[in-house]
Amino acid sequence: MMYDYLIVGAGISGCVIAERVANILNKKVLIIDSRNHIGGNCYDYLDENGILVHKYGPHIFHTKSKLVFDYISKFTEWEVYFHRVLANVDGIDIPVPFNFDAIYKVFPPKLANEIESKLLEKYSYGQKIPILELRKSSDPLLKFLYEYIYEKIFLNYTIKQWHLSPDEIDESITGRIPVYLSRDDRYFQDKYQAMPKDGYTAIFNKMIAHPNIELKLNMRLSDIENEISYDKLIYTGKIDEFFDYKYGELPYRSLDFKLEVYEIEFYQKVAQNNFPNNFDFTRITEFKHFYKRKINNNTIVAKEYPTQHIIGQNEAYYPIINNENKILYDKYINEAKQLENVYFIGRLAEYMYYNMDETFLSALKLFDILKENNVTH
Ligand code: FAD
């Protein structure tokens, strides 16, 4: 068989390229995935109680990009949803990111008031301060606050998640959850944040429902590459795997998800409860909270147990971004640049800690390049 494009991976990256090149460039596409479903890590399914379960952990859509939001809106309607996370600290549930409400929850009123005043003397209301930034403060009260948050929220969670302390991982990772000088208790402040009305898998089904697109599941690149011909290859898997790990493995963290069903209406107050200091799991997600629809009196939760990624045994979920691994990645990407008509795109191929919107954006940018090349050839 002859295709214009062979796309490896039917996650966001693969589906965006498939949809764009089929619809806009009228190209013939084969998209394959080694899993038995599309959607990559965004895959969701309805369980026996009618609850949309995110198989690979909670996926909350949020973006500042109108371009991305408008693009996805071609394939779905949305339900308003603001994600709220509570961390259990010394038996008390406090909002994460740590904010003014959290200060009043954990400290006696007089001390909380002093800390609030001190923060507003130094910073402005609404400012977001990464924890490793707050550490630089020389004021004793702010130092005390930093030590509290670092120890109670970040240290043990990060050790569980990354097997490293917050100082040993890239600052941008803990910087995702800055201290927020506000009473806004939402996890994200982006203009667009919502849940797709029928879930994520429904979006990908719509995206690739095109006569020019053929899908083959349970199929790896190595199963098919010698049997078909194609002009261009879009690769969204691990870049080190593509090159047979010739420079060594790019490290990742993985997760074990333990699902538990309960015959109660709700298990917890919000969709996500974090447990920085207790247990071996980091967080519990209750999927029922994502949508307002009425569901029967059962609920399902997922507990996340971080673990080392081992090839062939579990999935590569989180790239471990640091200088050493960036250098290793550069060796692969430099080799990739020598290849003609092969493009590496997505969280695994770019070795980036991309949120969904960033993955969409990166794929849409690649499409612009493919389109440009198509015109000039
Ligand atoms: P993937 O989704 O990983 O898709 C790659 C696909 O390629 C996979 O289906 C894989 O099976 C297939 N593949 C790989 N190698 C091969 C091969 N050799 N042959 C055939 N097939 C292959 N983002 C948010 O915005 N909000 C969130 O709340 C959020 N939560 C997340 C929670 C977790 C636990 C994780 C891991 C990620 C989360 N993300 C979230 C990020 C989001 O999942 C990613 O941005 C997105 O899934 C990346 O899409 P992708 O297509 O690049 O990669």
Ligand code: UDP
């Ligand atoms: N983090 C933490 N405690 C928390 C929440 C987050 O220490 O209660 C740190 C941890 O290192 C985590 C990082 O902040 O890996 C990013 O958190 P985020 O919720 O963005 O992670 P993701 O949803 O991508 O797993």
